[in-house]
Amino acid sequence: MEKDISKAKVLVCDDSMMVRNKMKKLLTAYGFTQINEACDGAQAVEKFADIIPDITFMDIVMPEMSGVDALRLIKTNSPDAVVIMATSVGTVGNLSEAIKLGANDFLQKPVDDEQLYRLLDNYFKKEN
Amino acid sequence: MFTQFFGSYLLNKKIVSPANLRLALEKKDSTRVKLGVLAINAGYMTAKQVDAVHRKQATVDKRIGDIAVEMGYLTEAQVEELLSSQKTGCLLLGQALVDMGCLTNEEFETVLKNYKKENDLTDKDFSEESNEKTENVISSFFSLEGEYSDYCSEYVNILFKNLIRFVGDDFTPLVNAEIGDNDLTVIQELCGDFSAVSAISLDDKAAAVFASRFAEEEVTDMDYAKDAISEFLNLSNGLYNVNISESTGKEIGLTPQESTTASAVKSIKAKFTLTIPVEFTFGTVIFTLAVI
Numbered sequence: 272m273e274k275d276i277s278k279a280k281v282l283v284c285d286d287s288m289m290v291r292n293k294m295k296k297l298l299t300a301y302g303f304t305q306i307n308e309a310c311d312g313a314q315a316v317e318k319f320a321d322i323i324p325d326i327t328f329m330d331i332v333m334p335e336m337s338g339v340d341a342l343r344l345i346k347t348n349s350p351d352a353v354v355i356m357a358t359s360v361g362t363v364g365n366l367s368e369a370i371k372l373g374a375n376d377f378l379q380k381p382v383d384d385e386q387l388y389r390l391l392d393n394y395f396k397k398e399n
Numbered sequence: 400m401f402t403q404f405f406g407s408y409l410l411n412k413k414i415v416s417p418a419n420l421r422l423a424l425e426k427k428d429s430t431r432v433k434l435g436v437l438a439i440n441a442g443y444m445t446a447k448q449v450d451a452v453h454r455k456q457a458t459v460d461k462r463i464g465d466i467a468v469e470m471g472y473l474t475e476a477q478v479e480e481l482l483s484s485q486k487t488g489c490l491l492l493g494q495a496l497v498d499m500g501c502l503t504n505e506e507f508e509t510v511l512k513n514y515k516k517e518n519d520l521t522d523k524d525f526s527e528e529s530n531e532k533t534e535n536v537i538s539s540f541f542s543l544e545g546e547y548s549d550y551c552s553e554y555v556n557i558l559f560k561n562l563i564r565f566v567g568d569d570f571t572p573l574v575n576a577e578i579g580d581n582d583l584t585v586i587q588e589l590c591g592d593f594s595a596v597s598a599i600s601l602d603d604k605a606a607a608v609f610a611s612r613f614a615e616e617e618v619t620d621m622d623y624a625k626d627a628i629s630e631f632l633n634l635s636n637g638l639y640n641v642n643i644s645e646s647t648g649k650e651i652g653l654t655p656q657e658s659t660t661a662s663a664v665k666s667i668k669a670k671f672t673l674t675i676p677v678e679f680t681f682g683t684v685i686f687t688l689a690v691i
Contacts (some may be wrong), residue, residue: 286655287626287627287630288623288626288628289610289613289614289626289627289630290630292614292616293614293615305558318534332633332653332656333653333655348547357639359634359635359637359638360637360640360641360653361637361641362640362644362650363645363650364644369611369640380634381634382638
C-alpha cells in the first residue's frame with residue numbers, strides 16, 4: 272500500500288498527552304496533515320470507526336481498554352486496517368499476540384524520528 | 400551508573416557535602432579530565448608525583464605529559480594511552496571536585512582506590528558497566544537479600560539506566576528519604592510471578608524539571624508534568640518487563656498508571672518494600688517498589 276501523505280489520515284492512540292503531542296510533532300514534520308487522537312482503547316475503537324484512518328498507532332497499556340483488545344475489535348471489523356503497536360512493553364508475549372491479531376508493525380517507545388520515519392517510508396510515498 | 404554510586408559513596412563517607420556534590424554533578428559535563436587524574440586512576444602515578452609535576456609546570460612552559468616523561472614518572476606511550484583512554488563519569492566527577500578544591504589529588508587517589516576495592520571494581524568494569532557488577536553494587540547499596548533481591552536489583556538497574564538515558568545522569572542514590580505528604584505521586588502495578596506496586600513521588604518543583612527533561616519541552620502545567628512522569632514510570636516498567644521476559648521467559652502484566660497520594664503509597668501492605676530515593680541536582684525523586 273502506497274498512499275499520498277497529504278491525503279492520509281492518522282490515528283494516534285495513547286493515554287499520555289505527552290506521547291500524543293510528540294507523535295503529532297513527528298508526524299506533522301513527516302508531512303501528515305490529518306492527525307487524530309484517542310486517549311484509551313475504547314476511544315480508539317470509536318474513533319477508528321468514525322475516521323477510518325490509513326494508519327493507526329496503538330499503545331498497549333491504556334485505561335478502559337488495552338491496545339491489544341482495541342486492535343482485536345478494529346481488525347474484526349476492518350481486517351485491512353494498518354495498525355502499528357507503539358509501546359514500551361515489547362515483550363515476546365505481547366508482540367506475538369498483537370501479530371496474531373493482525374498488527375502490521377511494532378515501534379519501541381520512546382519513539383524517535385528515525386525509527387518512525389523508516390517505518391512510514393514502507394507505507395507512504397512522499398510528493399517531491 | 401558507578402558514577403552515581405561513587406557520588407553516594409562520597410556523601411556517605413562525608414568526604415564532600417551535598418551542596419558541593421550537586422555543584423560538581425552540574426559541572427562535570429563541562430569538565431576536562433586532566434592527565435594527573437587519569438594517571439592516578441590507571442595507577443601509573445601517585446598523587447604525590449602528580450602534585451610534583453604540577454609544581455614543576457608552574458615554573459616551566461611545558462605540557463604536563465612532557466614534564467611527567469622528563470621526570471621519569473610516565474613513558475610517552477603511557478601518556479598517549481592515558482590521553483586516548485575513556486573518560487568515565489567517575490573521573491569527570493572526581494576532576495570536577497578536584498578543580499573546585501573539594502578534594503586534593505591525594506584524597507581523590509585514596510577515595511577512588513577504596514571505592515573500587517570495597518565494590519570489587521576494576522577499570523574495565525567502569526567502562527563496561529556489566530549488569531552483574533552493577534547489580535552487585537545495587538544489592539549492596541540497598542542491602543538487598545532474600546527471595547526478591549534479584550527482581551529488585553534488576554528493577555533498580557533498569558530504572559537507573561532509564562533515568563540516565565531519559566532524564567539525566569546528575570543524580571545520586573540516597574540510602575534514606577521520606578516521601579513528602581504533598582508530593583505528586585503516580586503508581587503502576589506489576590502483576591505476574593513477581594507482583595509489586597511501583598511508585599514515583601516528587602514535589603512540584605522537581606516534577607516540573609523532571610517532566611521538562613523527559614518530555615524535551617518546557618513543562619509548567621502540573622497536570623502535564625504528571626502525565627509525563629506517569630509515562631516515564633510506564634516506560635521504565637515496560638522495559639523492565641521486556642528484560643524479565645527475556646531472562647526468565649515469564650511476563651509481567653502492567654496496569655494503567657494512576658495518580659495517588661503519598662500516604663496511599665506509605666500504607667501499601669507489602670511483603671517487602673524497597674524505597675529508592677535519588678537526589679537530582681533539581682530535587683529529590685523517590686521511587687518505591689512494594690512487593691505484594
